[in-house]
Amino acid sequence: MTQLSIPGTEPVGLGGAPSETPAARRTSVDRIIDTLLREMSPSEVIGQLVALRPHAVFNALLAIVQLPHATMLRTEARWDAEWGRQVRPGQHPIVLLAPFGPVELYFDVSQTEPGNRARPLPVAYESMFTMTDAPQAQQLQERIIEDAKKYGVRVVHSQVGTPLAGRIRAVNGNGAQLYQGHDCPIRWVITLAASHSPTEQLATLTHELGHLFCGHLGASEKDKWSQRHEVDPATKEFEAESVTQLVLGRLAPATALPAYSGRVLNGAATATRADWVHIAQAADRVLKPFHKLSAG
Known part of the structure; x- marks a missing residue:
């Protein structure tokens, strides 16, 4: 410290x-x-x-x-x-x-x-990530976190302000973590806002994994996704948030996505530039730990 x-x-x-x-x-x-x-x-x-x-x-x-x-x-x-x-x-x-x-x-x-006599906050300070609670959001989050370890992803919860729901960054050579009895090298760290609800953290987690699995952070020869550094920032956000919408639509269909999602997904031009094959493959990779449960 x-x-x-x-x-x-x-x-x-x-x-x-x-x-x-x-x-x-x-x-x-x-x-x-x-x-x-x-x-x-x-x-x-x-x-x-x-x-x-x-x-x-x-x-x-x-x-x-x-x-x-x-x-x-x-x-x-x-x-x-x-x-x-x-x-x-x-x-x-x-x-x-x-x-x-x-x-x-x-x-x-x-x-x-807010207390009993709370006033509305100025628009600039309202959270764009507020969501209603999804059933079993904490358990869903934990299952995805555990499965992500095999890709070298570590997830931490940190105290940060409202504008940051989470982020992912490369940390190659930064230790290892245990996955199914084996040490897996940590290659990326996802930080989630500790002040957000489990449902909001679940949405952020899938968004950051969407960035990773869509290739926005690059890829090594062993990774199962492509390196796509060259994608423009707006399209990267659109692709990652599309992964969130697909994943939560499967896992928690009754839960509305936050205002941030609508802001990102409303651009028709961005949707045209997006690679929907990568979006679908990334969503399936996030959903992989649940595939056996839904088989048949």
Whole structure:
């Protein structure tokens, strides 16, 4: 875990002098940046710092280190007074510098839930991934996660803000995990938002696997899918979200997909560019652990 160095709160040594030199404090800030850049691009970091406009840039930096993709920060009292929202149990506060004191504790909108007198959030902060609960969503998710291990996929749940439902990234050479009694090298890691419901996580999981199995992240000679790096970003999203719609349509047909899905799938031009053979094959690969159950 990265240790944050907050100006004005440094450890004090003998004689009341700070025990850290300016160079040491600079190194701590550099480590913060290194942590961020392992998870996101420089443009993503800058975009998040810009989005947290009401806060000083350094405070915004502290916020996204503690909760990537934080978007709307308030103290617990202000969430209740201004928006009628309560902090969900078990949430860790985001520590920011206070104007006339050492620190103040904030919570992101993703860490709250509406109370009896909740006001509608501004459209920009509403989650595009909200879904009604699907039956046995947790068990379905676990079955897909277990089967994905044979492809070198590890799935982790992480505290992130509302705009990020999940992501997949290549991590070749990053250890192994046990699958059916054998060690399988980890080649990709899928991160799912811990604040999302099991149903929302299930949809995100299938979307990220859709990216992988459609070849958007590339492929080795041993993989059963093609390398398709050259596909444009909009078509990649369309193909991955189509996989989600096909998989959830089979596993949870009564559950409506989130608003994000409709936004991605409504482009006729994108649908024309998509490769439907790859979409169908990717959906079947995600559904493979359920094929035996539905045979006959």
